[in-house]
Amino acid sequence: MRSKPAARALVGVLVIACGNPLRGDDAAGPEVGDALATLLEGTGATVIVTHQLLPELADDVSRAHRIVFVDAAAGRPAGSVSVSPLAAPQLVSGERSRHTPGGDLEEGRALVPFSHGMGPADVLALARDLYSATPEALLVSVGAAGFEPGAALSPAVRRALPDAVHAAHLAILAGASAGNGSDA
C-alpha cells in the first residue's frame, strides 16, 4: 500500500485506488492512482494505492469528507469509465450490515465481506459503524477485459486511462455532482 499525502485545498479528500498491477486490467486502479498522486501533489488530497480493500482503510475513510474509489470492473465494456455514488449498506429490519452472497458489485459490495475481499461499501460500513463517519463517496469504475495473472493492461483499458484519471479528478473536485452514474 502506497500513500502520498499532499497539501491544502483538497485536505480531507481521499482517493483509494485498488487493484493488482500484476493481473491484467486490474492494474487500472493503481495506474490511475499513481497518476492522481502526481496530479494532486501539493493539494492536500491523500491517495492510497492498494492491492485490495482492507478493514484498516475504515480508519482513513473516517478522517476524510470525500472518498473516491478507483477500481477495475468486470462485466462492463473494456475501457468504459463510469462514476457512481456509493453508500454503506443500509440496515435491514434490525440486522446489522447483512450481506447477501451475490450482492451487487456495482454497488461496491463484496460477495462475502472478509479481510481479503471487502468491497468499497463494506469499508464505508465499517467507517460508519466504528467511527460514526459517513463521508461522501464515489466509485470510478474502469471496464476491464481480463484479469489474467502476469498479463499487461489491455489496449482498450490503456487507452481509457486518461479518461479515467480525468473522471476521477472531476469526482475529487466536484464530489457528488460528478457522480451521475453515466459513462465518461
Next chain:
Amino acid sequence: MAEKTILIEPVTRIEGHAKITIQLDAAGEVADAHFHVTQFRGFERISQGRMLHEMPSLMARICGICPVSHMVASAKACDEVLGVTVPETGVLLRRVLNLAQIVQSHALSFFYLSSPDLLLGFDSDPALRNLVTVAGTAPELARDGVALRRFGQRIIERLGGKRIHPAWVVPGGVSRPLEAEQRDAILAEVPDARERAHRTLEWFKANVASWADEAAHLGDFPSLHMGLVHETGNAAYSDGLLRVVDANGWVLADGVDPRSYWDYLGEAVEPWSYLKSTYFKPLGYPAGIYRVGPLARLNVVERLGTRAADAELAEYRERLGRYPSSAFHYHYARLIEIVHCIDMIDEILSDPDILNPHVRARAQVNRNEGVGVSEAPRGVLIHHYRVDDDGVVQWVNLVIATGHNNLAMNRSVLQTARHYIRGEEVKEGMLNRVEAVIRCYDPCLSCSTHAVGQMPLSVDIRDAQGSLLRQVSR
C-alpha cells in the same frame, strides 16, 4: 444407514484454499476426517537458480500476511551462507519487524477471522459472521482489532518502506538504519496499542466460560509442542534454540540448534493434501504429532520476558493448567502474545543504540549451505538453502508452521467432528465448529504449499462406496 462422507469446501475465514471431508459409518458416527489443502505454490522449486541475495525478497512473496517472517528466516539462512555476524542493531531491528508482524497477523486472526464466531456465536447466521457485523455489534472490539492490525502494519511500513512485501531485510542485516523520527512515531503509538490489547484480553477472559464446550472439544488432546526458546527460558521469536516438550511438560529435546532440525523433524506426504505432514522423528510417523504457534510457544517457554505479559501468562496457566492442550486456547495465547510483542517493541526501541547506523555486514559466499529459523505468527519457520560457489541457489527446503501443525489439525478436525456431528442431519453450526477448529491454528496455506488462492471451504457426505451423498459449500 449407509456410510457417507461430509465435505466442507471451501473452508472459510482461513488464509488459503482447503476443504474438509468427514467420513460417517453405517451408524452415522464419524469414522474419519481429513483437512485437505488443495492449493499448490511450489516456491521450493521456483527459487532454484535464483541468486542468494534475491532470496529474502523472493521468499517474502510466498505470503501477503506474513512476508516479514519469511524475510527474516530467509535472511538468517543467507547470513549463514555468507558466514557473517549481523551487527547487533541489525538483529534488533529485524526483531522489531518480526514482532510487529506477529501483532498484525494475530490481530487479523483473532479479530477478523475468529471474533465473529466468538462474539455472534458458532450457530449464528453464517451470512452475518463477518467483521462488518462485529463492527455493528461490538464497535469497540472491532475498533481495537483494526487499530492493533494497523499498529503492526505501520511499524512494518515505517521500517520496511511498505506494509506488504517490504524489502528492508537483507542478507547480513537490514538495508538502512532506523531514523529517530521513525522510532519516535512508533513509540508514540505504543500506549494506545497496549491499552487496546489489554482491553481485548479482558473481554476474552470475561467471556471464556461461555465457550467451555468448544474449549473441551475443539482439538483438545495430548500432543508435543515445539518452539524457539532463549537460553534464559524466555520466548525467542527471531533467535533462540528449539525446544520440544510433551503434553506433561517432559522435555524431549532442548537447546537444539535449528541447523540440525532434520535430525528431529521428518516430513510425510499424504495423497489427500498438498501440505506436508511434519512429525517429531524420535517418535515416528504419525505418533510424533506436535504443535507450534502461540499455544505451543506458551507451553515450551518458562516465561515470556515482559512483566505484563508474564502476569497474564501466570493467570493463563492458573486457569488452564501448565500445559493446556486444547487448540481453542490458541486464541487466548494469541492475545497474550500481542501484549508481549507490543511491550517488546517498546523495550527494544527505547534502547538508544537502536539508532546505531551499523546495521549490515557484507560478504561473499563463504558456505554452500544455510539454515534460518524464526518464529512466524503461526509457529516455527525454517528456511534451508544450498547454493553453489557463485551464490546460485541449488536446493531449498521450507518447513512452514502450518506444516508442523498439519497432523494436529487433522486430529482436531476428527475430534471436533466426532463430538458435534451425528447422522445425516448436519446443521451449519456443527460444520462451523469443524471449520473453527482449523481457524484456531490460523493456518496459512499460501505459506505452506508453495495457487492462485481464494478462500472458499466445502463439507462432503459420502456413502460406504465413496459416492457423494451431500455437499455443503459456500
